Amino acid sequence: MVTVWNVVQAQVERIPEAVAARAAQTYTYRDLATLVSDLGERIAAKVRPGSLVALDASNRVSGAVGILAAIAAGCAVLPLDRESPAARRARVLDDARPALLLRELAEAEFALEESGLPSPPRQPSLGEVAYILYTSGSTGQPKGVMVPHDALVDRLAGLAEVPGLAAEETVLALTALSFDISLAELLLPLTVGASFVAVPDETRADPFAFTELVAAAAPDVIQATPSFWRMLMASEWTGASGTRLWCGGEPLTPSLARQLVPRGRELWNLYGPTEATIWATAARIDSAERISLGEPLAGVGVRIDDNGELLLYGSGLAHGYLNREQLTAERFPQGDTPQGRRRLYRTGDRARLRPDGSLEFLGRLDSQIKLRGHRIELGEVEATLEEHPAVSQAAVLLQGADQPELAALVAFVVQRAEADIQSWLKDRLPSSHRPARIIALPALPRTTAGKVDRVALAACLAVGDQAVPPTAVPSRGDVHALVAEAWRQTLAADSADEDANFFDAGGNSLLLAVLQKRLSDGLGVRVPIREIFRNPTIAGLVDSILRTKGPS
Template structure:
């Protein structure tokens, strides 16, 4: 079945009274269909095929309603980061040339509001969804995943790691975080159930544990940072649940702790540009952590700078993903960004910028990044975007941002150093950033310096800066 709306039609034919969602919000498949019909009717006249519809929505159930209504009209849905500053949300809506913003106005209430927008230089072909990620140019970039790639990825995930017919997944991720795509659409593809939960579950172990115990989802998907927080808060786990852990590097210590708290543990790997996940590794206790097995139809390869595949044990290179699930590219992309994608009539590839090493058994182990992109609590952060925003402050002449304590997920954080014209306080810089960037991109520590260390070539000495900031030393 190659159509998202077809998944809903199939379940309606099978059992329209079956639960599409349980938990914080309960809804049958018939109730879901009724709401999709109503919203699609409200959007008609404002949306045409190839358009983008922005979603100002917190509820995963309403996110599913809006995504299916948008799909029916041949448009792509764009989930906004509802926790981001209003100015950043407006920029994303304008950059994507969204025709409508669908606002959540109540627990199960939606209100579409048309916006004035110029037709984009695209139109999108085979529209699926758009997710904005941190960008190297100092501005976010919108990744367009076509419907074909989404359906391919859902088909693959049904097989690996696998979700049984009628299975359930805990829906806990913010819609703007691409893990939500799996939580919304995979249960529907399996004729199963989305387990909704109060957003407080993202930080409150009691709320999270109660949802898992009461509704017994087949799958809980989250970042290592989240699972680490739950364990530190006393979560004892559930022997029947499968944990899909991804978005950050999984450590041996955390894996050992999770083995004691679940039925099966999976290490998931994949960037937004490959439709959430590209590979999965079922981990046994004591087993080395690797990227595991490619999802069906997808190839995860190790390549050198010339694009040649590296197969020798010990080889280190860049991860290239091809085949099923590859995004179309970025909206309004720069030539450098476009170069990461290579699409032909017969193949689609994406260079991730991730580094990996080939083990003796042929498996791949994640090593790190090739650029200044880092992960903070599972969120992709381009350090250049944070630096660019700092340097847009009228009193800042130069800024550098580094990730501190990368080897310790419990204490890792962003640290900023700035050179100023004088007269600016750190709290003013914090406020400046908080009005423009989402929380995961905000530095925890700041240092005002008279000058920043440089290499002999005159470039910022990021290695030295990182070492000094990590040690709490003054830069100048």
């Protein structure tokens, strides 16, 4: 069985002194191999081959070293979501029951901690599994996708061909490890003799600092979600003419494509669920009028059933879901293909084949959504809401899907009593999964079949939006007035609560960049994004600005 570590080792032997990664310091292939081997030996001394190792690390060099070391030790690796609340993280760990936790102490330095969790009675064999990633689950319980070594190796080889990555090229590594596309940034370069440049979290969140890093690093490839690209557009990023831009994780809209095409050497639209290993299709976009999912990557087969659902098959499919035999059987059935009976994956996405053979995305068949790159099962949010002792029923909608920069989750609840539900959700759901608004109703509307009438809820939401009365904002001088007005405009709100948290009020990384630009333009000085992060209320932000700028 060939693993990605075997492929990287071949590059180590071929070009040991070539640059493999740049972060706070530069690492050669030999440096990286030494770190991986040392950590792999420490892991092997603690657990048996086939064990599951959880990884709590950044997307920088630590991420690559931790993943490769676990694989080198014959283990499967579970990258943890560092931004998940403690309760959700505990659910993941309780379901996966890793034998060991690798906790990042510093760049490429780890503490090895026994998880303290007993192995489940029927611990599955993970000898062929490279990694497990947890995605949102419709029942309220996140589910672990088990990706085997051959799927990872084959997919990386396919991506090296299309969209393409050559030896000595450079990729930016900016995606969190809890997203499988991070593997295209960390591991793909190492399999072809290229290198990656690690993007610190604070730089990723600041479009101006990110722009400076891109100018200095001159990468050949930048991969990001449409939401991240919109954040850059909002900061008036002028582009990088020599860079190939990879875009995926959400639908690429014509308006965004029109902005991106002239800002890079090539623009690629990529599509693929976690269950099909990183990306499954790719399309080079030359015109905003011709946006498609493109054609399958090497080793990927596609089929569209009678209901319009896109089915994938081939070497890149996951083994299934950890501890979810029934769900695995439902989502990975056997089916007919031009190559005979094959194992399929039902994506839940609607698509059609265009006359030229390319795929066109038509939306979802279920309640799963993509919001700013995050895969969210509305059922998970609803189930979590209904765990609250004051909530008897809940339904969640995506508002503003046609305006990605303003899109947000809205929850409707039937309450037994008054309660601060938002504060309760902070301990149980990632910020990406929390509703921007919670609306209490005496009962949820139902269809004649007894199901929640989501069309009626959407209509209720529209009426409710028109009925919100504007309220006055207290003035504390010109700076306060400017901040409050920028806040209202950015959130498209009729009022601005001085002590409301920007992110709880519907803000996100894209709107953060919009707010930063409005403030910087209005004040005539650059307001760092980190200051908005540290002071996410109007009152706090005004105080911060006055401390650094002084009263106007």
